[in-house]
Amino acid sequence: MSTFARARCTLGAHPSALDAALAAAVLVCMVAGSFVDPHSPEGVTWGLRTPDVLSLVLMAVGAAALVFRRRAPLVVLAVTGCVSVVESVTGDPRAPVVMSTVVALYTVAASTDRPTTWRAGLLTMTVLTGAAMLAGPLPWYAQENLAVFAWTGIGASAGDAVRSRRAFVQAIRDRAEKAERTREEEARRRVAEERLRIARDLHDVVAHHIALVNVQAGVAAHVMDKRPDQAKEALAHVRAASRSALDELRATVGLLRQSGDPKAPTEPAPGLDRLDELAATFHHAGLHVEVARADQGTDLPAAVDLAAYRIIQEALTNVQKHAGTRAKAEVSVVRVGPDIEVTVLDDGAGAGDAPGAPGAPAGTGADGGGHGLLGMRERVAAVGGALTTGPRYGGGFRVHAILPVRNRTDAAEDPV
Structure with a gap:
């Protein structure tokens, strides 16, 4: 197993640690992005602006909320959404606090159903984009405002796609498990039916012939002293019935042979x-x-x-x-x-x-x-x-x- 695979298994076994690592990574990205000035005459330049204290506090709060995203995804979305609204209205220079909201919206879409994703996504996109356009320090047509709309939509869409894929994979697994259970149940049913059929055949053969043997033996015992000729005839019938019973038992038991045995019963079933x-x-x-x-x-x-x-x-x-x-x-x-x-x-x-x-x-x-x-x-x-x-x-x-x-x-x- 590669190092990446081992790390993935370890993080998968400890989801809280994975969420803490994700929150730290998002915080680093937000802080780094707050130093970038996209409107510099020299192009996008890093280090020409610095975030104020309020922006740093908002970024820290938004990142800290992501630690609890699995436990309460809607609450985390509400917290990060409020932080992003405050940043959109007061931030100057702008800090990308909305990144935490995008991650929270992705979590909501991946862990809930599609109607909830639609409602939460539309509400978040509308509130954040409207706040940035109407109350923000930048013009309403600024690309940062349009980026808020685009990134929140991407987060919701990505989360919904992940949820759909998980549901599809789980459905395949459920069908496979159900098919396996069905095969096992069918095998058990066939075995039970075969055992019942063999039991019926053995009962019919044994009960019939043993009943005849019992009657004829009783007759022979009754007339043995007085009419030995009739006793001899009865014993002959006993012998014939027992031979017939043995033949039918041999044919019935022969049906239990494995398919690879060299011989198989050839006598047809009685009719x-x-x-x-x-x-x-x-x-x-x-x-x-x-x-x-x-x-x-x-x-x-x-x-x-x-x-x-x-x-x-x-x-x-x-x-x-x-x-x-x-x-x-x-x-x-x-x-x-x-x-x-x-x-x-x-x-x-x-x-x-x-x-x-x-x-x-x-x-x-x-x-x-x-x-x-x-x-x-x-x-x-x-x-x-x-x-x-x-x-x-x-x-x-x-x-x-x-x-x-x-x-x-x-x-x-x-x-x-």
Whole structure:
């Protein structure tokens, strides 16, 4: 760092010392200027005139007031303005006390707003120039009188320009800080959304398959001694369900790979094309499931297709867990205008007989204490749909989801 830069940093850290140094410099300039005679026959000559005592006092007062220019800029402007008026009326020979007023006016313009600068500047220019022209010892058209008008205008303009530049720089800094905060908030939001999506997928996969494993294991334990062939079949279903769970967990966890990893998951996300396979897994577990489709082979966006599959999977899993194997579930997928409506109903006939859930309320609503219904609502909201759940009249539970055939991005690109 250069000597000038170090000195600037030091003065910037001590503004009072900087103001005192500025006041001393202004005093030296005023005193030196009071010895100059611009009307000498030999031209501008220094040392041909000397200031009187009153002029020296006025210069000292004007310079001393500048020490407080940051604390009370308007008061300092008023003091230096009064000193300049007195000097303009009585000074002979003239002393440049108005220099302190120019510095004070610059400070007012740099530290206040533009309306205040306009009012203070016009008032100062008018009063000082009028006093010099009308009551001063020189003719009204003297160049010293016009110089008062010019220098006060320059001081106000320079201060306003500095204030505007400071405001512009501060605005740029504020926008940069806001943009940085926005980027950080967006990054945090994306991380939270990704964590929530992964949590939903893991919940759906684990809850579905573990519920099937739990039911089949209970069946195998119950018939192990009396009907070993049925127990063997149940254990086969347990093995198939656990293998399927491992495969889906592997695919889900594979999504967490870094982009530079040598391999990435290639298995597509499940959708309604695997609905019959999903129903078959529950059928093998002992739950009677009927599937009805009237979607005319609609090609759904990947997010909507996955959401529909997961909603049906979670709803049937809750039927299996809480309504029991004697319950009957009905699944319907219907195309209604621009939407796909997915409905899962159960009659709640086996309520209370599910292992580990004695006395549980009938239907899928029994999962209200967990994350099943919450995950459904989040999936539906993510694709811009609507979800309604609740008990049915006469027993059982109903899950009804309305999902848009086109997501919001596709709709924005295709106005038709």
